[in-house]
Amino acid sequence: MNSGISGYVIQRLLGTIPILIGVGIVTFVLVRVLPGDPAVFYVTGPVVTQEAVQAVREALGLDQPLYLQLFHYFGQILTGDLGRSLTTGQAVTVSLMQRLPASLELSIVAMTLAIALSIPLGIIAATRLGTWSDYAIRFAATVGVSLPASVLGILLILVFYYYVGFAPDPIGRLDPFVATPQSITGFLLIDSLLAGNLEAFRSAAAQVALPALTVALVVMGPILRITRSSMVDVLTSDYIRTCRAAGFNWWTTYVRYGLRNALLPVLTTVGLIIAYLIGANVVVEKLFAWPGVGAYSIDALLASDYAPVQGYMLLMTALFVVINTMVDVLSALVDPRVRAQ
Incomplete structure (x- = not known):
């Protein structure tokens, strides 16, 4: 790859930074104007009280002004932290x-x-x-x-x-009765071949x-x-x-x-x-x-x-x-x- 193409690639990749910032801001605002309060989903107990909902909102930082929430969100992104899913409790980066x-x-x-x-x-x-x-x-x-x-x-x-x-059966990437090969690349077709597991390869190919x-x-x-x-x-x-x-x-x-x-x-x-x-x-x-x-x-x-x-x-x-x-x-x-x- 010559220097002209290399410079072009670097220029394009650097150009993604303002695009990512813009998408982050738009997404951040849009998901918060959607109807529904996420704090309500995570209040446990037979009776949902306003005090319990407010406590969850404070724990999630949802009681803060929108600009402060946005500031904290971009601070997390700079450290490679995309937050944690409230549904699964797992880090979003790991799940993605x-x-x-x-x-x-x-x-x-x-x-x-x-x-x-x-x-x-x-x-x-x-x-x-x-x-x-x-x-x-x-x-x-x-x-x-x-x-x-x-x-x-x-x-x-x-x-x-x-x-x-x-x-x-259209139920995922692999038949539930077939042993899952060790994850090396994350691609089941490749991992099953690397492991020499032809049964898993045939199952993954049939499922996809x-x-x-x-x-x-x-x-x-x-x-x-x-x-x-x-x-x-x-x-x-x-x-x-x-x-x-x-x-x-x-x-x-x-x-x-x-x-x-x-x-x-x-x-x-x-x-x-x-x-x-x-x-x-x-x-x-x-x-x-x-x-x-x-x-x-x-x-x-x-x-x-x-x-x-x-x-x-x-x-x-x-x-x-x-x-x-x-x-x-x-x-x-x-x-x-x-x-x-």
Whole structure:
């Protein structure tokens, strides 16, 4: 990596600081204007008195002015402390780090599946422009984008689990009767292979199949459309006509030369979708009882548990900026024009 790209990466990462501060302030204010008093949830006993609620509020610091609460909150963040969940009693940083690999594994498997399906279909649609296969592929992409993830997930569960009986119970990352491998990376598929536990690997792969397919079918539409559109523009270029005139085979003409020059907008789209997916898989995680950060934040929000929600928003913002920076660097490595800019 040359000095220009290194400087660009450092500049982008430093630019995340004001973004994180802004997101922290907005999230801090929003979760506190929501209806409900979190102190009420944690008053024990047969009778809830106003004195008991006030005592809990004082213990949580909720009786202080909003600006003082915000000041203390950012002071904790600077020390790496995102607070403690009032529901579980566990540090938010620990909970997020424990659950993040589950969300990342689901997103990575889903994006791998979506890319493996959408890019070849986009190339086929572009090379057979105006034919029945082009219309069929575009129609399938439109249907995938139009169906909500909740509806699509329920349909897949009904078909593959309830009627066909092919899929396992949608109850998490691993069959409860299979021994969990030692956590090394946090990714069950990798950890089971590192431990040589093929039974756990097969169980983890079976468990992630349906939720990953649900996410993949939703996100492959935009990737397919941008691949097709970019390939259509590239196929009218002079070097593609030269490849055809020279008698190059299909792979060399459309993949080696065509796809490579059409890849830049595809990479940008994939990067945006990956960054979006990590935090947007909430519905799928809840539907398949997937123990990711999205489900964790929703449970905290329903319980008026402020710290996990704020920590989740900060984590998603940081991941979004980092992933987009990585995509920009990859685009510069792929396309010399971007590197020159």
